[in-house]
Amino acid sequence: MSSYDFDLFVIGGGSAGVRCARIAAGHGARVGVAEERFWGGTCVNVGCVPKKIMVNAAEYGQWTDDALSFGWQVTKGGFDLATLKARRDAEVARLNGIYGRLLGGAGVTSFEARATFIDAHTLDVGGKRVTAERIVVAVGGRAVRPDIPGAELGMLSDDVFDMTSVPKRLLVVGAGYIALEFACVFQALGAQVDVVYRDVLPLRGFDQDIREALPEALEAQGIRLHPNSRLARLDRQGDHLSLSLIGGEAVAADAVLFATGRVPHTNGLNLAAAGIDCTARGAIEIDAEHRTTAPNIWAIGDVTDKLNLTPMATAVGHALADTLFGNNPRRASYQNVPTAVFTSPPIGTVGLTEADAVVQGPVDIYLARFTPMRHTISGRPGRKTLMKLVVCQSTRRVLGAHMLGEDAPEIMQGIGIAVSMGATKEDFDRTIGIHPTAAEEFVTMRTRTREAGIRAAAE
Structure with a gap:
């Protein structure tokens, strides 16, 4: 038997940490895990899950408006956020409990306490000294306020889930997916929403055609x-808040939501005592195997600030457990990871943007924009669908797929399989479409819209 208390100790009970702990225990390791706030982490408690429930609530109101055009005589009443909050919180509590039971069922020892480093093999877990041969840091990230006077008057994304009523005027600061998702949700729930952001277009890092199409859709609603x-x-x-902008403009609102970014939640872990280095943003530095600068310590999930998505964190946690204890060394790939933005309409994307693809060589662009059938009937403004394929000219491989429109996240999950497998444009072309759907457009785009990257390739 090892002289350590545990073969593996995981700091953090979110998606990455729970999966790593559970799989490692299944391989026979003696595993401990500490979580200081809530099991399931940000995603389950104040992130993806409760947010998607609110997205669903917003959609019901929009569908009610559409129903009249389809012959339904529907009377739309007021929206009660307190009722939704009660049902949403109950679902979150249920999922929170499942995470705890998964660990117990796998034989993991759980600590509802904060864990900090004493040295590379020793932790202070809620005042108890615990040792481990290997340690994984999976503490996730946290939302931050901008460094301006009065920032404490605004909310962070976590605070949204404490709200019991919809403000008449909501000001959202930021243009990432969190900011835009909540902007769309609260606009649909009855608020007048303003969105303030630094860039010319929202969603920095996404494909340019998506970024250009989204503002039209947002303003239309x-x-x-x-x-x-x-x-x-x-x-x-x-009785209200006023956000002053540099240059003299001021925007009034009843509530302000700061969604200007998240940072790794590494403060106070005493990482230096274990020999763990961090970047200037506080992210733990790791190698390709997710090993930190301390040889027996790894870091996974949002604390590494690599690709902050729950499924990615879960996949990395599973792969690391298999590598360390399952006699199956492997890595979870960060390439061709599908993702979605639950705006209204939503966005789905996988693979390279056009800007990233042209760095590798010339590409062909196939792009379609149309009004989906539902909204040719409903007449709801701003519901254009945009679909785009980025295709390598030399190999004909589909390097990226991007969509703004109804059901984009559901459609993109299937497209993600094809892109990950290396499907070519001809593979897409010979696939028979399902009619009538918006999704069939991905396999019926035959005419190239444009080519890009030619000059760069010639040089």
């Missing part, structure tokens, strides 16, 4: 956009 804006200060003025 009544969301007011304020691009190219820099924050000066946030003040309370009587």
